[in-house]
Amino acid sequence: MKTVEVLEGGLASTIQDIGRSGYQAEGFPVSGAIDIMAHRIANMLVGNDDDAATLELCMLGPKLRFACRTFIAVAGGESQPFLDGRPISLNKVYSVKKGSTLSFKPMSAGRYGYLAVAGGGFLTGLVLGSRSTTVRLGLGGFKGRRLQEGDRLPINECYKMASLHFRELTSKKKNRSAKNAEIRFIKGPQWNLFTSEAQTNFCKNFFSISQQADRMGYRLMGSRLSVPKINMLSEGTVLGNVQVTREGLPIVLLTDRQTTGGYPVIATVIAVDLGKLVQLNSQQQIHFKKVSLDEARSELVKQADELEKFRLFLKEYRYHYPIGPARKGAQKLKVLLNEKG
Amino acid sequence: MEYDYQFVPVGEQSLNIVFPEVIDAAENRAIQSLARALLDTDEGIIATIPAYHTLTVNFDAFRTSFTELTNKIENVIKNHALLKNDDKKHIIELPVCYDEEFGIDLEAVIKYGKTTFEELVRLHTETPYLIYMMGFMPGFAYMGSVSEKIAMSRLKNPRAKVPAGSVAVAGKQTGMYPIEAPGGWRILGRTPVKLYDPAHPEPRYHAGDHIKFTAISKKDYYYIQKLDLKGSYELKELV
Structure with a gap:
């Protein structure tokens, strides 16, 4: 097996996949990529399955050196990647050579990015069925911790990538700098315990992400909500749950969240808006909007359909007319034009 | 099933089945049993997380x-006959050293219960405790119910660091801290057994099992710890 060497660890780079979902009842946080869509897109671009492990980078990515040929794609926040010193685009596949280096500038927008490598992703050992890292438990990923200088991450060598020059996601241009962000939610299990005033304020007021924001959860700031005066027995937590603490401030529970919680849950952020939420900066204003369970579900289906369309596009592109040498020439021409431009 | 319950959506991919909000061993056993039964069905269920109610x-x-x-x-x-009376009962013995070096809150709890050290140890080790749920971190078992006499409520200001292996009470609940963590439970002693190991993360006990504490000396504490580190200490199953 070949490796990628870590020359600089970056701020909080970890190996992540789609998480270990079957062990929450035993007290294991699910973990996995905090922006699961970006993780999926990066994997899809390089032809991996969803559950292949990617490298999750936070704010400032790592510096890496590849010990073999392969193909890479970076997705998620604006991580400004450089391949052998030249800037490369997000959401696009690039070929890397033996000895190539990949580095990042501090993110200009967003918080989390994903590096996928072809040939099945990062091949650290499976722990309880997943390669995800849970840093506070020293579990999974690469030695259960954030990446450091000198680490060697196992990957497969990869020489071929079908329709390489068309493997790019162009459709989505995200406006990451918008001042306000609408985040949709469905009523949480304890919604009815809150006063109607607290319910209205939750939807009407603006919130922003505080300094206490990590993979466990984002504490929000804003005007305080009145909290129901009850002592709840702890119950299982769900991704996107919005707990309200005794001080009346919401916390959005994310991928490394504690497995059980005893604060009342006013809302659950719908799955398709979680990626947007986790990438917001602390200046952006969050506005919560209530939607029905049906709407949340149909949004999820819509998102999955779009992703599937993109997967088929990548798969079928190489069979588009014209097939054969002419097509190969077209790809080469495209590269030459890009290089000149 | 004799319990009232209702379904509450929690997200587009999650729901809660909510039973009466009490700490009740029989009700909790029914929930554990249902949790297992649902995982065996082929209805698109990914995971079940049982808690108190x-x-x-x-x-x-x-x-x-x-x-x-x-x-x-x-x-x-409706069709699950075991719900009412799921009798598979595992009782696992866990050694605990109630030395004052480990039991930081022994004095406070003795005072609270107007009792003696010997009586406190007897009360805490007397009966097996049901694991109502696992949570907080891997290996942290929420168990009950401890005797009223030692059921001291948690600290107002949690400690920044509770040592790994600490055995503690919080009201009528009792549990162990598998790794060093912040916490406000009243610490009575410490187990030499490693309750969480990232290299072998498979849990040694599950929700629905019972734990019976047994008091050991400090000498035994270090002896068992040594054995356990070598991987040659097995938790004793009593039933």
């Missing part, structure tokens, strides 16, 4: 929906 069910939203799944769960509840 709730069962959280995560499901594949592309295979089923809230309405469809709740109908099916209702049928499972």
Whole structure:
């Protein structure tokens, strides 16, 4: 097996996949990529399955050196990647050579990015069925911790990538700098315990992400909500749950969240808006909007359909007319034009 | 099933089955039993998370929906004979050293219960405790119920660091801290057994099992710790 060497660890780079979902009842946080869509897109671009492990980078990515040929794609926040010193685009596949280096500038927008490598992703050992890292438990990923200088991450060598020059996601241009962000939610299990005033304020007021924001959860700031005066027995937590603490401030529970919680849950952020939420900066204003369970579900289906369309596009592109040498020439021409431009 | 319950959506991919909000061993056993039964069905259920009075069910939203799944769960509840009386009872013995070096709050709890050290140890080791749920971190078992006499409520200001292995009470609950963590439970002693090991993370006990504490000397504490580190200490199963 070949490796990628870590020359600089970056701020909080970890190996992540789609998480270990079957062990929450035993007290294991699910973990996995905090922006699961970006993780999926990066994997899809390089032809991996969803559950292949990617490298999750936070704010400032790592510096890496590849010990073999392969193909890479970076997705998620604006991580400004450089391949052998030249800037490369997000959401696009690039070929890397033996000895190539990949580095990042501090993110200009967003918080989390994903590096996928072809040939099945990062091949650290499976722990309880997943390669995800849970840093506070020293579990999974690469030695259960954030990446450091000198680490060697196992990957497969990869020489071929079908329709390489068309493997790019162009459709989505995200406006990451918008001042306000609408985040949709469905009523949480304890919604009815809150006063109607607290319910209205939750939807009407603006919130922003505080300094206490990590993979466990984002504490929000804003005007305080009145909290129901009850002592709840702890119950299982769900991704996107919005707990309200005794001080009346919401916390959005994310991928490394504690497995059980005893604060009342006013809302659950719908799955398709979680990626947007986790990438917001602390200046952006969050506005919560209530939607029905049906709407949340149909949004999820819509998102999955779009992703599937993109997967088929990548798969079928190489069979588009014209097939054969002419097509190969077209790809080469495209590269030459890009290089000149 | 003799318990009232209702279904509450928690997300587009999760729901809660909510039973009466009490700490009750029989009710909790019914929840544990239902949690297992649901995992055995092929209805798109991904995970179940039993707690004191709730069962959280995560499901594949592309295979089923809230309405469809709740109908099916209702049928499972109706047809599941074991719900009322699931008798498979595992009792696991866990050695605890109630030395004052480990039991930081021994004095406070003795004072609270107007009791003696010997009586406190007797009360805490007397009966097996049911694991109502696992949570907080791997290996942290929420168990009950301890005797009123030592059921001291948690600290107002949690400690920044509770040592790994600490055995503690919080009201009528008792539990162990598998790794060093912040916490406000009243610490009575420490177990030499490693309750969480990232290299072998498979849990040594589960929700629905029982734990019976047994008091050991400091000498035994270090002896068992040594054995356990070598991987040659097995938890004793009493039943």
